[in-house]
Amino acid sequence: xxxxxxxxxxxxxxxxxxxxxxxxxxxxxxxxxxxxxxxxxxxxxxxxxxxxxxxxxxxxxxxxxxxxxxxxxxxxxxxxxxxxxxxxxxxxxxxxxxxxxxxxxxxxxxxxxxxxxxxxxxxxxxxxxxxxxxxxxxxxxxxxxxxxxxxxxxxxxxxxxxxxxxxxxxxxxxxxxxxxxxxxxxxxxxxxxxxxxxxxxxxxxxxxxxxxxxxxxxxxxxxxxxxxxxxxxxxxxxxxxxxxxxxxxxxxxxxxxxxxxxxxxxxxxxxxxxxxxxxxxxxxxxxxxxxxxxxxxxxxxxxxxxxxxxxxxxxxxxxxxxxxxxxxxxxxxxxxxxxxxxxxxxxxxxxxxxxxxxxxxxxxxxxxxxxxxxxxxxxxxxxxxxxxxxxxxxxxx
Amino acid sequence: xxxxxxxxxxxxxxxxxxxxxxxxxxxxxxxxxxxxxxxxxxxxxxxxxxxxxxxxxxxxxxxxxxxxxxxxxxxxxxxxxxxxxxxxxxxxxxxxxxxxxxxxxxxxxxxxxxxxxxxxxxxxxxxxxxxxxxxxxxxxxxxxxxxxxxxxxxxxxxxxxxxxxxxxxxxxxxxxxxxxxxxxxxxxxxxxxxxxxxxxxxxxxxxxxxxxxxxxxxxxxxxxxxxxxxxxxxxxxxxxxxxxxxxxxxxxxxxxxxxxxxxxxxxxxxxxxxxxxxxxxxxxxxxxxxxxxxxxxxxxxxxxxxxxxxxxxxxxxxxxxxxxxxxxxxxxxxxxxxxxxxxxxxxxxxxxxxxxxxxxxxxxxxxxxxxxxxxxxxxxxxxxxxxxxxxxxxxxxxxxxxxxxxxxxxxxxxxxxxxxxxxxxxxxxxxxxxxxxxxxxxxxxxxxxxxxxxxxxxxxxxxxxxxxxxxxxxxxxxxxxxxxxxxxxxxxxxxxxxxxxxxxxxxxxxxxxxxxxxxxxxxxxxxxxxxxxxxxxxxxxxxxxxxxxxxxxxxxxxxxxxxxxxxxxxxxxxxxxxxxxxxxxxxxxxxxxxxxxx
Numbered sequence: 001x002x003x004x005x006x007x008x009x010x011x012x013x014x015x016x017x018x019x020x021x022x023x024x025x026x027x028x029x030x031x032x033x034x035x036x037x038x039x040x041x042x043x044x045x046x047x048x049x050x051x052x053x054x055x056x057x058x059x060x061x062x063x064x065x066x067x068x069x070x071x072x073x074x075x076x077x078x079x080x081x082x083x084x085x086x087x088x089x090x091x092x093x094x095x096x097x098x099x100x101x102x103x104x105x106x107x108x109x110x111x112x113x114x115x116x117x118x119x120x121x122x123x124x125x126x127x128x129x130x131x132x133x134x135x136x137x138x139x140x141x142x143x144x145x146x147x148x149x150x151x152x153x154x155x156x157x158x159x160x161x162x163x164x165x166x167x168x169x170x171x172x173x174x175x176x177x178x179x180x181x182x183x184x185x186x187x188x189x190x191x192x193x194x195x196x197x198x199x200x201x202x203x204x205x206x207x208x209x210x211x212x213x214x215x216x217x218x219x220x221x222x223x224x225x226x227x228x229x230x231x232x233x234x235x236x237x238x239x240x241x242x243x244x245x246x247x248x249x250x251x252x253x254x255x256x257x258x259x260x261x262x263x264x265x266x267x268x269x270x271x272x273x274x275x276x277x278x279x280x281x282x283x284x285x286x287x288x289x290x291x292x293x294x295x296x297x298x299x300x301x302x303x304x305x306x307x308x309x310x311x312x313x314x315x316x317x318x319x320x321x322x323x324x325x326x327x328x329x330x331x332x333x334x335x336x337x338x339x340x341x342x343x344x345x346x347x348x349x350x351x352x353x354x355x356x357x358x359x360x361x362x363x364x365x366x367x368x369x370x371x372x373x374x375x376x377x378x379x380x381x382x383x384x385x386x387x388x389x390x391x392x393x394x395x396x397x
Numbered sequence: 398x399x400x401x402x403x404x405x406x407x408x409x410x411x412x413x414x415x416x417x418x419x420x421x422x423x424x425x426x427x428x429x430x431x432x433x434x435x436x437x438x439x440x441x442x443x444x445x446x447x448x449x450x451x452x453x454x455x456x457x458x459x460x461x462x463x464x465x466x467x468x469x470x471x472x473x474x475x476x477x478x479x480x481x482x483x484x485x486x487x488x489x490x491x492x493x494x495x496x497x498x499x500x501x502x503x504x505x506x507x508x509x510x511x512x513x514x515x516x517x518x519x520x521x522x523x524x525x526x527x528x529x530x531x532x533x534x535x536x537x538x539x540x541x542x543x544x545x546x547x548x549x550x551x552x553x554x555x556x557x558x559x560x561x562x563x564x565x566x567x568x569x570x571x572x573x574x575x576x577x578x579x580x581x582x583x584x585x586x587x588x589x590x591x592x593x594x595x596x597x598x599x600x601x602x603x604x605x606x607x608x609x610x611x612x613x614x615x616x617x618x619x620x621x622x623x624x625x626x627x628x629x630x631x632x633x634x635x636x637x638x639x640x641x642x643x644x645x646x647x648x649x650x651x652x653x654x655x656x657x658x659x660x661x662x663x664x665x666x667x668x669x670x671x672x673x674x675x676x677x678x679x680x681x682x683x684x685x686x687x688x689x690x691x692x693x694x695x696x697x698x699x700x701x702x703x704x705x706x707x708x709x710x711x712x713x714x715x716x717x718x719x720x721x722x723x724x725x726x727x728x729x730x731x732x733x734x735x736x737x738x739x740x741x742x743x744x745x746x747x748x749x750x751x752x753x754x755x756x757x758x759x760x761x762x763x764x765x766x767x768x769x770x771x772x773x774x775x776x777x778x779x780x781x782x783x784x785x786x787x788x789x790x791x792x793x794x795x796x797x798x799x800x801x802x803x804x805x806x807x808x809x810x811x812x813x814x815x816x817x818x819x820x821x822x823x824x825x826x827x828x829x830x831x832x833x834x835x836x837x838x839x840x841x842x843x844x845x846x847x848x849x850x851x852x853x854x855x856x857x858x859x860x861x862x863x864x865x866x867x868x869x870x871x872x873x874x875x876x877x878x879x880x881x882x883x884x885x886x887x888x889x890x891x892x893x894x895x896x897x898x899x900x901x902x903x904x905x906x907x908x909x910x911x912x913x914x915x916x917x918x919x920x921x922x923x924x925x926x927x928x929x930x931x932x933x934x935x936x937x938x939x940x941x942x943x944x945x946x947x948x949x950x951x952x953x954x955x956x957x958x959x960x961x962x963x964x965x966x967x968x969x970x971x972x973x974x975x976x977x978x979x980x981x982x983x984x985x986x987x988x989x990x991x992x993x994x995x
Binding site (some may be wrong): 020021051053056057060061062064065066074075076084253254256272274282289290292306307309323354359 | 640
């Protein structure tokens with residue numbers, strides 16, 4: 001059995017975290033989202049994987065190479081223009097075998113969900129789940145177990161069963177994709193309609209398994225918190241005397257935790273980090289590789305990505321700090337209930353600090369108002385209060 | 398340089414031999430050949446790439462065999478000069494990597510005794526000698542033969558009458574035995590073995606081994622039994638696959654952030670280098686010896702070590718150092734070799750020891766030959782590099798030299814603790830600086846389109862960027878075949894200015910350091926002769942932008958560390974130029990990855 005993972009998309013809604021990398025490579029609990037998908041397949045002995053890549057694909061290829069590290073064989077197909085999921089899937093034609101799986105690379109698939117859909121012997125199956133926000137997804141209409149239609153982002157209430165984007169398919173799908181494409185349709189919904197119209201059956205596989213989609217940057221916080229509860233603690237590196245470690249804590253090779261640091265799990269720290277002295281890491285914090293957190297800083301419920309430096313005396317709460325950003329002394333991003341406007345919609349997030357992109361350099365004593373987005377490659381001078389969003393590549397001096 | 402492989406076991410030998418050979422193609426690729434033994438000895442060889450050989454191969458059965466990929470040293474590439482070679486009886490077949498220095502005199506003797514030669518190669522001499530010495534025991538015949546050979550060799554020999562064994566021998570050329578379940582392997586280098594096993598035995602100089610399906614026996618050339626521990630390799634076979642990239646070179650350029658991080662992990666913040674305390678000894682000078690790209694890393698190392706340790710540093714090409722006079726002073730000798738197998742650097746290590754110097758090797762390959770020739774080893778942790786043009790191993794070598802300079806400077810007190818901390822912060826930032834160059838490669842691609850038309854390109858820089866310019870020029874010429882020269886910027890007016898025209902682009906590296914103003918004047922001189930200037934500088938350098946025709950930026954970085962993002966830019970530039978020109982990027986003509994001949 002082979003699997004096709006769709007990983008070509010950019011993930012515009014996750015800007016500024018996706019300026020330099022595709023959404024699937026955003027790390028949650030120190031692993032790219034895509035890695036959870038690959039691992040779920042490997043656990044179900046699906047080892048031959050075709051990845052459809054496009055936007056910033058070098059990030060994916062450099063990380064996964066040919067898959068051997070995760071015990072799978074990965075080959076890559078390039079989608080130059082992101083025309084639609086059906087178009088992406090068509091690039092795998094001739095390489096999939098008769099029956100195969102299709103998965104989105106940007107949701108964390110639970111291994112049991114993969115197992116459920118593998119068990120289905122219908123020619124086509126869609127894994128469906130209940131959603132509280134069906135209007136954001138493709139809603140699946142059912143009669144018994146049979147799918148009667150799929151409606152993309154419906155405006156009226158058609159029920160709350162949505163497609164997870166996980167499909168078990170027959171290679172006959174490629175002829176449907178071709179006929180849809182010649183009519184100008186490149187989305188998978190049109191392909192399902194074409195399959196139904198031809199009289200073939202599509203089964204729905206209801207899954208109770210966890211299904212986690214990341215739509216907005218703050219979704220990363222909840223997902224991170226949940227993933228962190230799994231897995232056992234393991235401490236490598238150098239832990240100086242006077243460090244308190246409680247709960248489920250992982251510390252990677254070559255990391256140094258300096259005296260007086262207090263860590264309350266679940267917390268995950270990558271390799272080659274330098275943390276402390278007197279740093280306080282509270283539950284649900286992921287810290288990537290090569291991160292330097294200086295004295296007397298407190299971090300809670302946040303994702304701190306690779307190569308980040310956070311100066312002394314900082315507070316980072318309910319925040320995402322992108323790769324390679326450097327924050328000066330006394331940076332404050334405290335969490336409060338925040339209203340965020342994205343895509344002309346107002347989202348109320350119960351607790352949010354800052355979403356800060358990659359390679360941004362922030363001076364000393366900068367305070368960010370809750371729910372503010374700071375772009376990638378920004379320069380922010382010292383002694384600033386940042387009350388509103390800062391776009392990519394801009395400077396505040 | 399060449400690559401050899403061998404297999405004995407339960408499986409069909411031919412596919413395994415061809416597959417293993419492909420993974421050694423970086424060692425040379427002008428001809429290839431294979432021998433398998435079933436009830437008869439089957440031979441096939443072909444000039445050209447291994448895929449040429451593959452096209453010619455019929456389905457030959459046989460569960461043991463040897464194979465070879467060649468890079469011509471004696472005799473031009475042709476079917477006739479390809480290995481394996483057989484003796485007059487056609488019962489013995491042999492592959493060889495190395496050079497037999499006394500082959501002419503041996504050949505004359507063999508010919509006078511009636512042996513018929515089919516090629517111009519030194520290797521064919523060896524198989525006829527084995528034939529002469531064969532008295533019913535292949536191992537004894539090989540041992541007797543190698544005692545009469547001068548030069549370097551790794552051999553694998555099979556005999557139709559002894560289909561249960563491959564006899565191998567090594568002196569001065571690399572050879573690794575891989576241990577499987579009811580099958581065993583042998584190869585010049587690890588990539589050929591990693592798909593099949595991680596358990597290996599490194600054969601050492603003047604050793605012979607008999608490899609059977611179910612066991613391996615080692616002895617010295619003189620016949621004394623040898624005990625050797627089995628080593629476990631922690632590289633995985635995927636480390637040698639292209640993983641979606643069009644070329645190994647691009648893959649390896651993109652692996653640099655990770656390679657740099659790996660080289661730092663566990664070594665900073667405390668600078669624990671695990672080099673036997675050599676960084677804490679007192680020396681009055683340092684000499685760095687290397688070849689090719691490693692030599693350029695050594696030249697950067699000169700500026701770095703002089704700045705951080707205050708010691709005078711001399712850099713010499715390994716092939717020159719060996720024959721230089723012994724001046725009776727005793728510098729710390731730093732030998733830089735990616736593979737740890739470069740013949741000139743190995744010989745230089747031996748010469749250094751003979752002269753009584755303390756020796757430190759910087760290499761990427763654990764257990765390679767050079768590690769046995771020196772007092773201490775500082776490993777770069779770049780992982781295997783397959784592209785012939787060195788990229789990530791160069792930047793990793795720079796990291797090793799920075800770490801060495803910082804550790805020595807710390808001990809000698811030439812670096813204040815605060816300066817050391819700043820450098821550590823700078824090192825920590827490098828993986829990201831390099832990533833940032835990669836993330837913004839659009840401008841480099843555009844520059845490449847413009848440069849691809851050039852016939853000659855000059856690279857200029859000062860201080861640490863003089864060697865960066867040399868390396869940038871080397872990258873361009875070796876993969877794009879455009880003539881390129883690296884020069885100290887101040888030397889232009891002493892001659893090379895005469896070559897500047899509107900058709901000769903000049904790449905000028907101008908980082909804001911103590912040479913910056915001088916670089917700007919040099920750029921002015923170049924422009925005045927209407928030569929187009931491609932400047933490489935720190936981001937937001939508007940002055941530089943005004944002075945140049947095209948400007949490529951690297952992130953703000955400490956001057957001493959700036960060669961790392963700058964060379965990444967130049968690697969990408971060379972890559973894209975070669976791509977536009979349609980060159981064979983991973984296997985440039987006339988070049989081999991590691992040069993195990995002198």
